[in-house]
Amino acid sequence: MSLAANSTQVPFSFILMGIPGFEVFHIWISVPFCFLYTVSITGNSTILAVIRAEPSLHEPVYTFLSLLAVSDLGLTLTTLPTVMGILWFSASEISFEACFAQFFFLHGFSFMESSVLLAMSFDRYVAICCPLHYASILTNQVISRIGMAIICRCVLAVLPSLFLLKRLPFCDSHHLSHSYCLHQDMIRLVCADTTINNWYGFAVVLLIITLDPLLIVLSYALILRSVLKTSSKIERLQALNNCLSHILAVLVLYVPMVGLSMTHRFAKHAPPIVHVTMANIYLLAPPVMNPIIYNVKMKQIRRGIIRIFVHRQ
Structure with a gap:
């Protein structure tokens, strides 16, 4: 039987599996x-x-924190309809276009979070x-350029993956193993050579998931070297404490x-519940934990x- 007989260029829809083996417990x-x-x-x-609302918080560090909150909200709202639709209403079907849109925004906001x-x-x-030069280095213009660079970087990183995947034929099975559309999950359903997709995915992982943490580690190595030169122990602890929320x-x-x-x-051969659990931790851990971390660590x-929710009542 030919490949064309076993695949479709544009499937009508995908089927999201939710949490395999626990369908009867979805409502709980x-x-x-x-x-x-x-x-x-x-x-x-x-x-x-x-x-x-607070003029005193209109500083670069809080601008970046705002971008982090936006990326977290994006991750949350992108997957909320399909995840809760499956758990509440067993609405497991998602259209081809909606699945690709979810894939684009999910990975885009994830890369945005890494960039922020x-x-x-x-x-x-x-x-x-460089505390004395902080205001002159991180000006509003520089912050705006960094913000635009972050957005452009994320879009340009995800778009090729989307087009490379969309051009390929999909097999008869359109069942995805998660509650939302992940690139790693969708590419398994392709009935064609995915070498280009795999190499591009490897390049994105190398440039973002690998390069970003390495640059962050480098920045903290430089920070640690500068902090250790400080004579006062109190100043050292204060400097490190200011970085703790970001490290977390x-x-x-x-x-x-x-x-x-x-x-x-x-x-790949691990039980499906392992993959589903890891995917949901990846999805929910940053959006849930980041507000808690920054609320606890930043006075x-x-x-x-x-001031907003108590004094104005």
């Missing part, structure tokens, strides 16, 4: 998912509202190693991201929340 599983989505949307929206964390590491480097945000993003990538590449954010 929806409770923690609903809670986590609510925490993510509320937390990130609050951070954006506080930073916008890299920009925040540069901000921390300038603040600690980096770990919250990259540990699940690397874990998901390794699972797809080296644990300015806590004070802004108190």
Whole structure:
């Protein structure tokens, strides 16, 4: 039988599997998912509202924090309809166009988060190693250019993957193993040579998932070298404490991201629940944890929340 008989150039729809083997418990599983989505949307929206409302927070570090909150909201809202639709209504079908749109925004916001964390590491480097030149280096114009570069970088990184995948024929089976459309999951359904796709995916992983953490580690090596030259122990602890929230945000993003990538590449025969669990941790950990981290570690954010939601009542 020919390839054309077993594949379609444009499938009508994909079928999202949800959480395989636990379909009867979907309504109960929806409770923690609903809670986590609510925490993510509320937390990130609050951070954006506080930073916008408080003139004292109109500084580069909070501008980058706003971008981080936007990327977290994007990750949350991109997958919310399909995940909760499956858990609540067993609505597992998603159209071809909607699946590719979700794939584009999901990976785009994920790369945006990585890029923002890299920009925040540069901000921390300038603040600690060049404090006297901080205002002259990170001007509003520079911040705007960094923001535009982040957006362009993410779009240009994801678009080729989208077009390279969309041009290929898909097999008769359109069943995806997650609750949303991941590139790693979709490419498994292709009935054609995916060498170009794989090499491009490897290049993106190398340039973003590998390069960004390396540059962040380099920035913190320079920060640590500068901090160790400080004579006062109190100043050392204060400088490191100012970086702690960013370090935690980096770990919250990259540990699940690397874990998901390794699972797809080296644990293909693992039980489906392993892949699904890793994918959901990757999806929900940064949007849920980042607002908590920055609320706990940054007094300015806590004070802004108190002024807005307590003093104005």
